[in-house]
Amino acid sequence: MSREKAYDLIQPLTARSWDHHLMFKDLVLKSKDITDTLSPEEIDDAFDYHYHLRNVDLIFKRAGLE
Template structure:
């Protein structure tokens, strides 16, 4: 989420603050859900579409180059 916000033009410090505050809220509320909370944050919804927010939570997006990493490591 932080990187997506920065790519959309937010200052890194501001994006970090948004993500950190949301994470702390969820940490302090056992029933909290980070994805839902961040999806409702006004600055996030102003910068990212629902599809872009969902992409931040797609594990395939983060693992797409895993085979190349394994090849480089000869694993």
């Protein structure tokens, strides 16, 4: 899927999530256009914050904040 197509699928969901105080992940999991492409496991992986925080300890150490 192109980046533009992915953006077009996600953008309305982000707006709906924000405007109606809904959980974004729930909207993604209910979107047939997205679930036709990604499995629930792949969606879970995309929302796993551990990947994005994996170097926090190293960053704090380098900054002298251990």
